[in-house]
Amino acid sequence: MLWSLVKVVLFVLIIAGLALLAGQLSDTGGAMRIMVAGWEFTLGPLHAAILGVTLIALVWVVLKLIGLILATFRFLNGDETAISRYFDRNRERKGYKALSEGLMALASGEHRLALTRAQAAEKLLGKPELTTLLVAQAAEAAGDKARATQAYKTLLADEKTRFVAVRGLLMQKLAEGDRDTALKLAQKAFELRPKHAETQDVLLKLQSDAGDWGGARATLGAKLKTGGLPKDVYRRRDAVLALQEASTVLQEDSTIEAREAAIEANRLSPDLIPAAAMAARSYIQKADKKNATRVLKKAWEAQPHPDLAGAFAEIEPDEPATDRLKRFKALTSLRPEADETKMLLAELQIAAEDFPAARRALGDLTTRHPTQRSLALMAAIARGEGAEDTVVRDLIAQALSAPRGPQWCCDKCQAIHSVWRPVCENCGGFDTLSWREPPATTADRSGIADLLPLMVSKPKPEPTPAEPADAEVVSPDEIARRAT
Numbered sequence: 073m074l075w076s077l078v079k080v081v082l083f084v085l086i087i088a089g090l091a092l093l094a095g096q097l098s099d100t101g102g103a104m105r106i107m108v109a110g111w112e113f114t115l116g117p118l119h120a121a122i123l124g125v126t127l128i129a130l131v132w133v134v135l136k137l138i139g140l141i142l143a144t145f146r147f148l149n150g151d152e153t154a155i156s157r158y159f160d161r162n163r164e165r166k167g168y169k170a171l172s173e174g175l176m177a178l179a180s181g182e183h184r185l186a187l188t189r190a191q192a193a194e195k196l197l198g199k200p201e202l203t204t205l206l207v208a209q210a211a212e213a214a215g216d217k218a219r220a221t222q223a224y225k226t227l228l229a230d231e232k233t234r235f236v237a238v239r240g241l242l243m244q245k246l247a248e249g250d251r252d253t254a255l256k257l258a259q260k261a262f263e264l265r266p267k268h269a270e271t272q273d274v275l276l277k278l279q280s281d282a283g284d285w286g287g288a289r290a291t292l293g294a295k296l297k298t299g300g301l302p303k304d305v306y307r308r309r310d311a312v313l314a315l316q317e318a319s320t321v322l323q324e325d326s327t328i329e330a331r332e333a334a335i336e337a338n339r340l341s342p343d344l345i346p347a348a349a350m351a352a353r354s355y356i357q358k359a360d361k362k363n364a365t366r367v368l369k370k371a372w373e374a375q376p377h378p379d380l381a382g383a384f385a386e387i388e389p390d391e392p393a394t395d396r397l398k399r400f401k402a403l404t405s406l407r408p409e410a411d412e413t414k415m416l417l418a419e420l421q422i423a424a425e426d427f428p429a430a431r432r433a434l435g436d437l438t439t440r441h442p443t444q445r446s447l448a449l450m451a452a453i454a455r456g457e458g459a460e461d462t463v464v465r466d467l468i469a470q471a472l473s474a475p476r477g478p479q480w481c482c483d484k485c486q487a488i489h490s491v492w493r494p495v496c497e498n499c500g501g502f503d504t505l506s507w508r509e510p511p512a513t514t515a516d517r518s519g520i521a522d523l524l525p526l527m528v529s530k531p532k533p534e535p536t537p538a539e540p541a542d543a544e545v546v547s548p549d550e551i552a553r554r555a556t
Contacts (some may be wrong), residue, residue: 167196167203174206183214205233208240217244235264242274255282262291267298280495280502285317311341312503316494318350338367343374345507346492349383361387365402372403376412377507393424411437411446412478418449427456442470443477481510 174189187210194203208223221244227237238261245254258275265271272295279288289310296306314337337344338351348371355364368384371377384403385396397420407413414437421430430453438450451467480489487498488510496504 163196167193170196171203171206174210178206178210178213183210186210187214187216187219205236212240212244220244235261235268238264239271246274251278251281254278262294266294269295269298269300272298272300277495277500277502280313280316281500285313289313289317308341308344309503311337311344311347312494314340315344315347315350318347342367342370345371345375345377345379349379352380352383353386356383356386369402369406373406375507376403376407376410376416378412378416381412381416393420396420397424411441415446415449418453422449422452422456425456427453430456442474444471444474445477447471447474475509478507478509480505481508486511 170189170193174186174193177183177186177189187207190203190206190210194207197203204223204226208220208227211217211220211223221241224237224240224244227233227240238257242254242257242261245251245257255275255278258271258278261268261271262275272291276288276291276295279285279291292301292306292310292313295301296303301309318337337347341347348367352364352367355361355367364387365384368380372380372384381400381403384400388396388399391399400416400420404413404417414433414435417433418430421427421433430449434446434449434453437446447467448471451464451471454467455464480492481487482489482496482498482501482504483506484501484504485496485499487496489497489505492505494505495502
């Protein structure tokens with residue numbers, strides 16, 4: 073409101089000033105005489121002022137006309153002029169409008185419309201870092217893979233858009249299942265942007281799938297340097313990769329390298345069960361029983377596991393059962409409350425044919441937490457103690473329908489694996505396998521117990537003194553062997 077009032081006042085003052093100036097020129101009384109081609113003109117001061125202003129305006133108009141003619145000539149000649157800039161601005165405005173409409177259509181799921189508007193923006197703007205990228209994404213969304221690939225290859229020529237192009241082609245190859253080409257593209261993308269977290273993860277997974285454990289460890293180290301992994305997680309995963317690298321070397325019969333890699337994996341993560349077992353076997357190959365025992369004891373203290381017990385048995389493979397029972401106290405005394413320790417003690421007592429001690433070692437495990445293994449051990453104990461065949465069959469039937477107990481289970485998809493692996497075969501998760509009981513399933517396993525009469529023979533009549541008793545197909549030694 074105040075500014076409007078000021079403008080009105082200024083306008084009135086200007087008009088008043090001009091009127092005052094015109095009145096003063098009229099009062100001077102002087103005159104201007106002009107002669108042109110025999111014509112004589114007499115002008116007063118006011119008329120002379122008006123004529124001067126008019127002449128200045130005419131000259132300005134003429135100059136502008138001449139400039140327009142010259143600009144038109146230059147425009148037609150291809151030079152940059154105000155006219156060309158006008159058309160460029162108009163073209164740019166239409167291009168950005170098409171680009172905006174393409175982005176909106178892509179976000180709205182109208183992929184064909186997005187591709188059409190992106191192509192229009194590409195023609196109008198001439199900025200491939202914006203329009204060609206939109207064309208590629210819209211073409212991918214619309215299912216036009218050939219057009220998307222062509223757009224990404226166009227982006228490869230510009231250094232500013234090269235990483236985006238490589239990443240787009242990488243995602244295409246992953247979707248197509250061409251993992252060899254995808255690995256090469258991921259390596260190129262990693263070279264361009266070594267700090268890009270998504271590229272690091274994709275490259276790490278592809279290297280793991282391809283068995284390039286050395287390259288995967290290098291990528292993991294890059295993740296640590298860029299802050300993509302906590303140090304404790306890095307140490308654990310590096311140990312996993314070192315362990316798998318050791319397994320590969322062992323398969324290639326390079327014993328010395330295998331030992332070193334296995335020991336390094338155990339050093340990086342002492343609680344990693346497969347690493348501890350492999351490191352212990354490496355020490356056993358070098359006849360270093362002391363270090364093998366030390367490694368297994370440390371791992372058993374962290375988590376008892378059958379693989380550790382198996383490696384511990386390999387330290388003295390030919391020892392008598394009673395001596396083995398004494399030597400295994402180095403393990404069983406560490407975690408006596410663990411279920412695995414109790415079952416290990418029961419197995420050792422069965423091997424030593426001390427069945428009452430084996431029963432005491434199991435305790436209430438078969439009633440508190442029955443599993444296939446614990447019930448099979450109890451069946452072996454019952455047979456060793458001379459129990460009736462019906463009792464043994466009942467325990468075997470319970471074992472067949474009982475839960476399997478702890479397994480290598482994926483924390484991501486819950487898939488069960490018979491042996492430990494660094495990458496889940498079901499979901500591709502890295503370092504997701506843990507030794508635990510899988511979630512309870514709703515599968516009905518009663519049919520297995522119904523087939524028991526077909527799996528176990530019926531008892532024969534009482535044998536004569538010359539005939540050995542053979543009422544059961546599975547012997548106690550066989551049950552104990554399978555249980556261990």
